[in-house]
Amino acid sequence: MPSLQLDGITKQFDRHTALHEVSLTVQDGEIFTLLGPSGCGKSTTLWSIAGLHQPDSGSIAFGDRVVFDHGRVNVEPEHRNCGVVFQSYAIWPHMSVAENVGYPLKLRKTPRAARERRVREVLELVELSRHAGRYPHELSGGQQQRVALARALAHPPDLLLLDEPFSNLDAKLRDRSRQWLKTLQSQVGVTTVFVTHDQDEALSVSDRVAVMDRGRVRQVGTPAEIYEHPADLFVADFVGTANILAATVVEADGTHAVLRVDGVAEPLKVPHTDRRLGPVRICVRPENIDIQRGADASHPRNTLTAKVDSQAYLGDHYRYTIRIGGTPVIVTTTRPAATGELTVSLPPEDIRVFHEEADSHEENHHAPVH
């Protein structure tokens, strides 16, 4: 059963449209992530679910309970029974940890004994039992974030909403917290909507990801689908690093296409389902470009040799920039290559082909998004 259903949500701020008919379905018990650059509408979507923003039109249902319907139904946030973790944590500084966590229960008139039991239980879950009597300013950032999570889980909620909860933590702690959240969520089993602009975070914690851009959902899929089969150039470019090259489809039969890539002598035969011919853009991930070393350099077809423009050592891998047909291309490898020149080949099975959409709303595909 879908736990959350958004249908045609539109929101306009002055003349700027923040959400264009956003429709999403979140399944029971999954971690569903809204991923996109800032201003893409992911937070507006989350606040619409929480009831803190009112969309202009569309409908939102939690299971079979409609909480918003074109403004005719608009359930107040306090009656939606969501648990929300804010980016700022929003822990009330005048209440102790236990009071913060107990607040939702108090509002629900839970008897004192049951309330105290539940607060203990939730604090144990987030490993903060020893800090129940502390005040927020006595806690570290990571602990505050767990208090916010405990408070969001206390009532318990029908839906857990997380707004960039890890963005204020340092890199190490952020990484640990992601793992911890994923484990915790599978224990609790609550349906979770997670908002982030960090693609690593989205890929590592989510069951499914919706990539958003300028108020539209560009693709919904598992992390692997999003990364390996991006639906369009925006998704390809935003999630992970993508080399984007100009090419021309000269033959296409519905399963494969033959491409001429600018700067590559031999045509490439790649998996592709479209039959249209003409100019396209192709995307290939840096780690998928094969570096030909030493003796086997001349073996496969469609190799090319290029001068290394720049290189960098990043600890666990090396990164080289070369040019193919004038376009800068990034290549990564775990083993250093000989300096000066690089002989590479483009693996056909890892190349994704994108036609220029005539009715495209994406005026600037390659605008820097980070």
Place this chain on the structure above:
Amino acid sequence: MSTAPLRPPPARIPTPSPQRPRRRGISTNASHYILWAVALLVIVGSVLPVVAAALWSTPLYESGGHPTWDNFHALLTDRTWWTAVTNSVLFAALNTVGSILVGVTCALFLTRTDVPGRRVLTTLLLVPIALPGLVLIIGWAAMWTPAGFASSWLETHTVLSMPVDLYSIPGMAVVAMSVASPTVFLLCRGTLLSIDPSLEDAARTSGASPLRSLLSVSLPLMRPAITNAALLVFALSMEVLGLPLILGFSNRISLISTYLYDHWVNDAQQGLVSAGAVFLLVAVSALLVLRNRLVGDTARFTTTTGKPTGVRILQLGRARWFTAAAIALFLLVFVVVPLAGVVLAAFTSILSPFISPWSVLTFSNFSAVFENPLYTDSIINSLLIATVGGALTTLAIAVLSVIAHRSRFRFRGSLQQGMLWPRMMPALVTGMAFFWSFALLDRSGAIRAGLWGIGIAFAVRSLALGYSAFYPALAGIGADLDNAARTSGATWWTAMRTIVLRLVAPAMGASFVLLFVAMLNDAEPAVFLVTDETPVLGLTMLQLAATSIGGTVAALGVIQMVITLVVLGAGRALLGVRPRA
């Protein structure tokens, strides 16, 4: 008109009990609408009867009458009115120029140079803002008038003399400067402290001397602040009543405010006075609207402390001693001597340079105060209004502010404007507004018979002051904190009550302290509302001082001053209350 059914009086002070949201049947939105309507009716709506009274042939509390321009005609053809307007403009202009010169100079020297004793000098300079306005005027009158103690002493014992006659327009402007200069000082100091010191460093590296870089870089950057201060001082000068009443009346120098006062109290020409009030309201509002246009309304909320880190202190060398002496002399004449005058006058049976004050020390002025029921009633009434009224107004400001800033209420913007609106209103107009409102809506006179009438007028008048002390704290509380409460299951009112208002409690305390002091000392609005049963301290003193500067009024002044300083001191110690421009 008399047969029309009476509508209920405008609710006292908009103070919803925080329990209201728990009551079934009133949704959050409906409660917002009700409070909004009551607040705007009391704050803004009360002005309409003044306009009506100006355009009606008979007083509004009498039946009959018809619309007429006669009041305006009478006003505009009255030559004494135009004399009063001219005098007011002259007075305001002199006061503005003098205060800007003194205020800006003091701001530059006391915040940016190594003048010795800066802290003491700054504190002394700011004393007049904290004190009730009347106290200082009484002190000036006792010391610096031609027959005053200090001027006579100077003439008898030295070759010096007081160059300005206080019973003249320039003289009144000099007295007004002692209160207006610190206002200018505060507004300019904030700007000076927030100017990035690297701007002056850039001038230094280009070859400018320290003083030159201060004058050629920072002074021009203060221009918005100076414009702001000038317009504010000018607008406030147009409406002062106490000063011209005490100093100008005896010499028949009439300003707009005294013209209105005189015609109301002595001639009972209420239509004419209402027309004059409309004129005053339009003039003052126009000035303040102009100021908001030029400066932006938010300037009101800039902290007066700025960021003290990174302020460059200029080394003045030997000149610093001279500068300190000049400022100290100014403060001696403008602040210390007048205040000493009040205290001396209060504790002596006669204050004269020909008799040593020590030989005539007495408590009889105080016992005279405590034996006269008019004075004791005034003190008790003012304390009641300040305590109860201050508390209720603080609560009202808090509730209206959260609706104005933390809700999705449709007309919240008008509520924000509404709370600042009383700043636009000259105090006399506020008083007259409530006089006519009560006359129309409360025929029984029940509200005016008690302290509620004056209390409401004082409350509305101090609304903007309390709001400007309260708002920055409210704005500093992240919206996520109440959103978190809402998503946890709290209704809007519960979220406000349990989270937001809890967190701004210290600011509410600070707001209360400022309101207490303002309402304890306020006088002007009471001119129109006072009855024999409801004397208040400020007005009683004003009326007494207008006829004579005796020991009694000085004793009242000392009492008023002591209460004010004790409350402000406690507020500062407990809540960090600072004087505000």
